Amino acid sequence: MATRLTLDLDTLRTLTVANDLGSLALAAEQLGRTPSAVSLQMKRLQEELGAPVFRKRGRGLALTEEGVVALAYARRMLSLNDELLDTMQGANIDGHIRIGCTQDFAAVLPSALSHFALLYPRMQVELRIEGNAALADAVEASQIDLAVAIGHETRAAAETIGQLEIVWIAASTFALPQNHPLPLAALGPQCAFRRCAIEHLETATTPYRIAASSPSLDGLWAALLAGLGITARTGLRLPEGLVSAASLFGLPALGALPVTVHRNPQSTGIAVDRMKILLTEAVQAALASQTKTAKKHKQSSRVA
Incomplete structure (x- = not known):
C-alpha cells in the first residue's frame, strides 16, 4: 500500500x-x-x-x-x-480573563464560555454585560480584555466580524397615533440603534418624540410591550408579544450596523486568542441564523 x-x-x-x-x-x-x-x-x-x-x-x-x-x-x-x-x-494555564458583551448577544455566551472552560479549566472569567459604548471605552481603558459590541467600528481596537440588520420593533397590538409624532422607545443617547433610528426619521422628515427611555434592554422591552412606542434594534431573540420588520408601518428601512470585537492590545496570550475565536464564531453563527430566519420570513410573506 x-x-x-x-x-x-x-x-x-x-x-x-x-x-x-x-x-x-x-x-x-x-x-x-x-x-x-x-x-x-x-x-x-x-x-x-x-x-x-x-x-x-x-x-x-x-x-x-x-x-x-x-x-x-x-x-x-x-x-x-x-x-x-x-x-x-490549557490545563496548566491559570489567571483571569475579562470579557464584555452587548446585551443583544448575551445569549451566545454560554456556548463560548463552556467551550473555553473545557480548554482552560483553571482560568477565572470576569464577565460584563453593558452598552456598546461602555464596552468599547472599557477596552480602551484596559478594564477588560475583549468585548463584543455593535457599531464603534472606527475604534482602534475594533475588528468587524459581521453585519447586523436593524429592524423596527413594536408590540403586536401597537397602532401608529394619527396626527401625532411617532413615539419612540429607546436606550440612552449613546445607543447606536437610537442614533440610527433618529437619523433615518429626520432624513425622511418623519416627526417623532422620545416617549420612553431606559438604561436596560429589559426596560425597553417592558415599554414596548406596554404600547408606549416603537423602537429600532436587532430582531434577535425578541420577547413574545413583539413584532419586527425592516419597514414596519411603512417606516424607512434602517440598513445594518457592523458587529465588532474589541481587543485590548496589552491583552496577550493563547487564552485570550482562543476566547476571541470562540466569541467570534458564536456571534457569526447567531448572525447566520438571523439571516436565514429573515429570508424565510420574507418568503412566507410573499406566499401570503
Missing part, C-alpha cells in the same frame, strides 16, 4: 494568511519570512495538490476554485491543530 502524502500545517497556515491579506509579500512580512520562502511554500503546496490555488488579480492574489476548496480544508485542519494544543497546554 502506497504511503499517502502528509500536508505541512505550516504551509497551510501560510495559505490562510496569504489569502486573508491578499498578497504573498504581505504574508511574508506578517509571518517573518522572506517573500521567496513564502512563494516556494505555495509552489510546493500546488505541486502536492496537483492544482493551482492562487491566480493573479491586479496587483494582488485571488483564490482559484481549487484554492477555495483547499482553504476551507486548511482552516479546518489548523483549527483542530490549534484546539489540540490548547487542550493539552
Whole structure:
C-alpha cells in the first residue's frame, strides 16, 4: 500500500494568511519570512495538490476554485491543530480573563464560555454585560480584555466580524397615533440603534418624540410591550408579544450596523486568542441564523 502524502500545517497556515491579506509579500512580512520562502511554500503546496490555488488579480492574489476548496480544508485542519494544543497546554494555564458583551448577544455566551472552560479549566472569567459604548471605552481603558459590541467600528481596537440588520420593533397590538409624532422607545443617547433610528426619521422628515427611555434592554422591552412606542434594534431573540420588520408601518428601512470585537492590545496570550475565536464564531453563527430566519420570513410573506 502506497504511503499517502502528509500536508505541512505550516504551509497551510501560510495559505490562510496569504489569502486573508491578499498578497504573498504581505504574508511574508506578517509571518517573518522572506517573500521567496513564502512563494516556494505555495509552489510546493500546488505541486502536492496537483492544482493551482492562487491566480493573479491586479496587483494582488485571488483564490482559484481549487484554492477555495483547499482553504476551507486548511482552516479546518489548523483549527483542530490549534484546539489540540490548547487542550493539552490549557490545563496548566491559570489567571483571569475579562470579557464584555452587548446585551443583544448575551445569549451566545454560554456556548463560548463552556467551550473555553473545557480548554482552560483553571482560568477565572470576569464577565460584563453593558452598552456598546461602555464596552468599547472599557477596552480602551484596559478594564477588560475583549468585548463584543455593535457599531464603534472606527475604534482602534475594533475588528468587524459581521453585519447586523436593524429592524423596527413594536408590540403586536401597537397602532401608529394619527396626527401625532411617532413615539419612540429607546436606550440612552449613546445607543447606536437610537442614533440610527433618529437619523433615518429626520432624513425622511418623519416627526417623532422620545416617549420612553431606559438604561436596560429589559426596560425597553417592558415599554414596548406596554404600547408606549416603537423602537429600532436587532430582531434577535425578541420577547413574545413583539413584532419586527425592516419597514414596519411603512417606516424607512434602517440598513445594518457592523458587529465588532474589541481587543485590548496589552491583552496577550493563547487564552485570550482562543476566547476571541470562540466569541467570534458564536456571534457569526447567531448572525447566520438571523439571516436565514429573515429570508424565510420574507418568503412566507410573499406566499401570503
